[in-house]
Amino acid sequence: MHLLCTLLLCLEASPELEKRCMDCHDRESAKGQVVLENAALSQHSLWRRAEEQVRAGLMPPASEPALSPAARTELLNWIHQSRQTALAAAAPYAPNVSSRRLNRREYEACVEQLFGAGLFSGPGALPQLPSDDLKAGFDTIGSSLSVNPLWTRRHLEICRLILERTLPEAGKDKISLAASTFKITEGRGMIEGEASLWTNGRLATHFTAPRGGTWKLSLFASSNEIGQGPGRLRFWINGKAGEPFNCDASRKAQNFDLDLLPGDNLLELEFLNDFYDPVKKLDRTFILSRVELKSNQAPCLAAKLLGQADGLRAFARLAWRRDPTPEEWPAFAVLAQRAPGESRETALRRATLAILAAPAFVFRLESRSEVLSLVSEVELASRLSFFLSGAAPDEPLLKSAESGKLRAELKTHFDRLLDSSEALGRNLAGLGFGTKLLDAWAPQGEFAAAWKPSLRNSARRQAELVLLDMIRRDRPARELVDSSWTWLNRELASHYRLSWTGGDDFQRIELPPGELRRGGLLGTAAFAAVTSRPLRSSPVLRGSAVLAEFLARPPAPAPPDAGSLAEAGPAARGNARERLAAHRNKPSCANCHRSIDPLGFALEELDPLGRFRPAGSEDFSGQLPDGRKVQGLRELQQVLAADELQLRRAMALKFFILAFGRESTDADEPLLDQLSRNPTGLRQMLWQLVNSDAFQKHGSR
Amino acid sequence: MLNRRQTLAGFASLAALPRLADAAPAAQAPLRIIYIYQPNGVVGEQWHHPVNAGALGQLPPSLAPLQQLKSKITVIRGLEQKTAFGGPDGAGDHAREVGCFLTGVRIDKKGLRAGISVDQRLAALPSMRASIPSLELGLEAGRPAGECDSGYACAYSNNLSWSAPTRPAGKDCDPRSVFTRLFGDPKRLANDAELVRQAADLEALAPLVTKQARGQAGSDSLDAYLASLEECRREARLGSSGKSRMSSRVPIPEGIPVDPREHLRQLYRLLAEALRLDRTRVATLMLGNGGSDRVHHWLGHSEGHHTISHHQRDATKLRQLAQIDRWHQEEFALFLQLLAATPEGSGSVLDHCAIVFASCINDGDRHDHGELPLILAGGAGGRLQPGRCISRPGQSVNSLHSLFLSWAGEPKPLHGDARNLLDLA
Missing domain, CATH: 2.60.120.260 (Galactose-binding domain-like)
Structure with missing residues (x-):
């Protein structure tokens, strides 16, 4: 610990510990590009990672003598306390948010709010925007949401098509x-x-x-x-x-x-x-x-508004998520005036197209501030609504903000949005846990026939419902990996070989004591499938997914010459275990695979479709870097459930990216630490996030 | 022209600049420059021409589909893309294989910053200007979830073309949408009034949109939006004047075909037709995103391209990879034949094209960005003498990009880290 102290706080140093860490993490060696020498305590992420690595038993590495229990405790305490002191001293952080274009799902949700549900699916669907480029697995990162002529051309085409349908020439209906x-x-x-x-x-x-x-x-x-x-x-x-x-x-x-x-x-x-x-x-x-x-179609919101005398402005207010300003509005209104010989609809379509082409629709725009201050309530309404319901503020929310009551009524709207929209559950499952990959996942061989489209959809839906329910019912993050309940329909229950007395539709059920492996996300078909190759489950993909998605400790990328495991049946998988063992003996691979492999082996209990392999058919055991042994999924669930801090941090990180549209930096660590440390359920975590400086304010330098 | 000569005078390679460039009858048969990109590298033993330099003889197995066309191609060996090597940025070779290939700069791992790509620079030059400045095509949309490569933004793996350092140009994967852009909306071919009105609508809204954007603090994506709207306006003006509607010989595509083979053929056909009708003179085509894990079912594979590209010298995997390499050349050969069979001037369309087919990784197992597999097809309007293999070990692929820029009349043709124009003599 003294190594750290000497360098940081000039406290008494223990020569032994200094030697233990600093041989590798001084400026000269900088192993793993980690330099602790002279590292300021305000490098929150660096010190957090140091604490995580020591706590997980990954540092010092296996090639070095282990720390004695006393030294380990002392070191952990020191890092922990120093970190907390530094975090507590950190200034509140709420940067200005730069203009960010709507991503594809937000765009579609906004269009459907105005022009009616289901426009982008089924027969006669509107064309889709080009897919968004992800960053860190999410589609919300502003810098990656770029615009090019292809995007804009498609956007205009979509708008023209909707307007033709919504405002047809008189008589064309x-x-x-x-x-x-x-x-x-x-x-x-x-x-x-x-x-x-x-x-x-x-x-x-x-x-x-x-x-x-x-x-x-x-x-x-x-x-x-x-x-x-x-x-x-x-x-x-x-x-x-x-x-x-x-x-x-x-x-x-x-x-x-x-x-x-x-x-x-x-x-x-x-x-x-x-x-x-x-x-x-x-x-x-x-x-x-x-x-x-x-x-015969009931008119959509836009059609209703645009049918009224002053409806154009009311439409613009909803499309722009704010009232048009007196300066900008006349120029838009003028577009709705009919040229000689022109129909009312033609003129209205022109004006409406302009409203939809305006940056206030296409982008999420926010004002900037030179000092740390509250964002306007109208801006807050958009932040809240896009985060919790993936779409623009609805009328009650917008009205509340416009009349200056939103901060007073925040809890009401928070609850209303969370309980009425499934967007957050969908995004968490789809992006945060990768179930969107199921669309393109095509198992081969013996697995192909069983993986019907309906089963795939049920699998995806289960993950969404579990996450949605965890949020709505304020369940603790631990239940991501260990819970006594899940959501099932008849098809999944039969796939999981569970007895089923319910109907065809999804419902929440309490699991029988012998089937707790199906609780949380690890024992779901969705998780099993997205972490499998077409012909085999992959212990490496699974172990890495647990570390990255559930424990917020993503392993470093494999070096290019690492190779991958061969495909196919149980014999080859047994072989895979040996090859991974060989792998762990390679110094460049060892430290990550010590963490990855035992998790992956326990998860091998699930085949690529999430069915259990027979007990005793293979070896599902492994040893964690800290020495604990794990045998099979059930034990793994219990081991992971004990790591609540990391489970909460993983969820906090996902919420963060969805809420703020950027990756977190050191300046965000105080908030993330606070969210991970509060032993509340997920709904409370969200409420805390929504009330944070970062969410409520802007203007930090 | 004088300017360009003065600019180039200092470079040793000037002597190597083909004199024909100046004599080419640009007005009649314009130069076209196309980049076709294969991800994940190739199986070198079966791909690389065994002879270092000289006339092409029997082509190696993976290139065998080009045998009939060997008088139309130049195999260039030894080029490298130094900016794609990991260096201090560590892992992420599949983000860099794409992000660096045409930009020629190192890419930013934390945020989003590459450089303007050579095709977009070409598209901005007067000599390369056609009614559609450039086409960006691809077979794969971006992945819907998960990391693309080692912390890099997916934009790098997904985009070969960059119109500015922070602006990937995107790519169109939908043949129908490409068709519409090239030849007009097939459903509306007769409706002139509608096209005129669409153009008028855009003229009317443009100043309002610009004004609202200007009211916001500077933002690159807002600027990009205004620029893209400007491009849509230009296209609409052309469209309303009837200039964008062409009678094409290509069947009207229905959307994205389920079978990737059909998908690729449709894109190749559209590209060939665009070149025949001189709709565009610059294009890029991504046969897959960086690190693509597409499963080539029709070759009997059950694991994805990227997965098997980490072959560790395993015989089965090497055989499968070679099958993929060869399949790509079969389709590429069909495309070239289409161009070779289309007369133009005293030769064919192919004679006026420079078509690069390349990967920016050599061996997928090792992720190296040297000794790149690269074929240059076409005669470039007499600037090339195809039918040869040319060896340029250790030269930057950016010097090839630079050569193209100089052919197209760019006064400052050096691209990325290039220090000279590639000598193809």
Whole structure:
């Protein structure tokens, strides 16, 4: 410890300890690029890592004699206390936030808030923006959210398409299809003014719908009365059959609801019950005069606003997450004025496009301050909303901020957003624990058949629900690795070979005492899959993921010539264990693999799809760097659960990047330390973060 | 021209500058410069031309698909990209293999800073100006979660082209979107009024957007947005004047094909068509992102490219890697044949192109950035005498970039750490 003291605080030094650390971590040797010599205590990250490494038994390395228990305790105490003193003395830190473009998911959420849900998926989906370049595994880092012509071109294209759908030219939300536009594609008949079918058959037409969704179809048609009951018909829309219905001689309009695709649609009318009796001279004929279609969709928020007299400004306020200023607004308003011969819709589309192309929509803009001070409540509303719900502030939040009540009502909005939006759970699972990788993960061989799309979706959903629930119910971070509950649906329960009495849908269940391995995230199919190769589970990927994602101690990247393990079956995996052992004997690999491998071996109990390998089929044991032995997943869960500080730190780091859009620096360590140290649940951790200087203020130098 | 000569006069390599450059009939058949990038390196024994210099004979196994085209290609051996070596930055060779290759500078591990890439410099030169300044194409979108490489921003692994040191140019992976940009929206080919209105809308909103942006404290991404909007405006003006609608011979793509082979062929076809119609004179194509772990199912592989590239001399892995290398050359050969079969001037389109096919890692197991695998296809409008292997051990690949810049008329052609123009005589 004295090594540290001598250098830092000029306290009494112990020659032995100084020698132990400083041989390698003086300026000259700088092993692992770590220099403790003359390192100021304000280098919070450096000293935190030093403490973590000693505590985990990684320093001194295995190649050196171990510290005696007394020396270890003394050293740890010294670092710890010195760190705490330095952290307590640190100035509050809340830097100005530079303009950051919306990332793809925020952009889509903002568009859907205004123009209706589900626009970016399913048939007729809008095109997507190019994918965002990640940094540190997240899509929120401002410096990586760059803009190029490809991005802007796509953005404008998306806006034009939405506006065409939302503000169609007057009359374009009605389509009239005369009988003459149909063709007889099956059966016999004639089209002349009206379309007649003399036998069972079909009439078909292609037409263009300005927007998708539900349309009201009015059918003007008849079949002649022959005393044999009414005619039977059915619609086919884009190859999908509707329910048969009756059609009598009355020629009265009949109404139906149909789902159309935006753009080209194929509408067919099928005549099902031709009747012909030459003796009685009875002949049923179907006659179509016309079809009318009218969009039936409930208007979205934007359509409602823009339908009102002063709606453009109200729309801009929501799109920009703030009221337009008196200086900037007139120029936008003027765009909505109609040129001679121009329709109201055309003019409105032009103005609306300008609002969506404006930086206030595309970017998250904040004012800057020269001194540390509170951000405005309107800015705070955006910070809160993008963090907790992944989207722009809704009306209640914006209103609260505009009337200056947000700081007073913060808890209400905090609770409301957390409980109404799943975005945070989705982002934590998808980015923080990598379940987004499941989309592209394609297992091979024996695993391919079992990994159905529905199972993949269930696996991803389970991870999201577990994390969401941990936050909402304020569960401690320890339950990430060790808990007595999880979320399951019928499909997953069967995949996990658990008895299931519930329905098809997800529900939270208490695990039977013998199945605690399924609690937390480690025993989930999602975790097992994202840490596997196509043909095998990977102890190295798994061990590294535990260190990086759960314990906030990511191992250093492998040196390039390290090589990787061979693929395939149990024999090769046994072999893998030997090869890893050889690996640990290489000095350049040893120190990381001492940490990685035992975690990975315990997790080998799970196959790539998260099914348990039979007990005793392989060796699931390993020895941690501090000497403890771990056998299988259950023991690993318990060992990890004891490391609450690191589990909380891992969560705090993920929250930090999602909240602030940057990687943490030394100046953020006091906040991160505070968040990791408070023995609260995750909801409380979030509340603490939302009340921190960094979240509430700006202007630090 | 005088300026350029004066600038270059001090360099020893001036003598090597092909005189033909000045004589090339630029107005008729413009020079085009294309970079095609393969990640993860190659299997050297099967890829590198066994002969150091001289006329090309029997090509090595991985290059065999180019055998018929050997009179159209130049194999350049020995080039290196020094800026991609780890040095003080340590691990991260797959971020650097892409981030450094065309920028020629060291990249910043903490934040986001590379340099302007050679293709973007070329695209800004008058002689390379076509209605679309440059195309940036790729087969792989960025990864959706996780680290890309050793703490580097994923932007490095994902972007070969950089329009400014902090601005990756992005890349379009969607053939339909590329088609639309090159030849106009296939659905709207007839609707002139709509295109005119779109252009007018952009003219109307541009000053408002600019004014709102100027009200904000300086920010690079806001500036980038304004610049990109300006580019969209320029394209819309061209579009509304009817100049962006071309009748192309390429079938209209549906979107991103599920099969990567079809995906690549569509991109190659679009690129070939863009060159034929002189829509653009500069392009980059990324066959994968840095460290790509794409699984080549159709070659019978079950592990990803990057995973097997750490082959440790394992025979199976080496064989699989060589299969990938060869497959890439098969597709590349089809692309070259397309260009060779398209007449232009007194020769073909290929005769007026300089197409680099390269990786910025030699051996994927060792991550080294020297002795780069590099083929230069085409005649560059008479500036090249293909059909040869040229050995330039220890020369920087940036000197090749610089040579291109000088061909295109850049008065200060030295790029990255280049100290001279590469001598291809």
